[in-house]
Amino acid sequence: MNRKHLTPHPSVLTPIGTANRTQIARRRSRRIFLNAPVGISGEDRLKCSFTMPAKAISLNKHGAAVRISRDLIVGSVILVKNKRGVQVSARIVSQLTATQGISTYGIEFVEEQAKASNFWGISFPSNNDERPMSRSLALQRSMSAVRQEN
Secondary structure, eight states: OHHHHHHHHTTTTTEEEOOHHHHHOSSSSOBBBBOOEEEEEEEEEOOOEEEEEEEEEETTTTEEEEEEOOOOTTTEEEEOOOTTTTEEEEEEEEEEEETTTEEEEEEEOOOOOOHHHHHHTTTTOOOSSSSSOHHHHHHHHHHHHHHHHH
């Protein structure tokens, strides 16, 4: 048997899990496609403790997608720290992609406290809004929120 055909090419983006229409309809808040640097602490698949930088993408009021160069376990709980020093617990709910040593995981905040609901420091549109927020409007709103904090 030729094993060459069984090994995936390392530069191919591999979708691990995707959200179906029912899951999207159940989202508690809309996504904003911004990037935010975060620190992640937890235990990886090999049960090794770690603390390292990561990038949060596709933010929403209750979580995000995070890109990290660590192999994590779906269902495990990690600590996420933002640039203002606020730290919250989050559960890994899915592995979205994995390519060239970088994995993207969907996370949801475990804590329902004020620090979790305002973790990103920006206002999110309600799910009742019919039109998706444009990237430029989302950026304007998030920059305005950051200016108000300072």
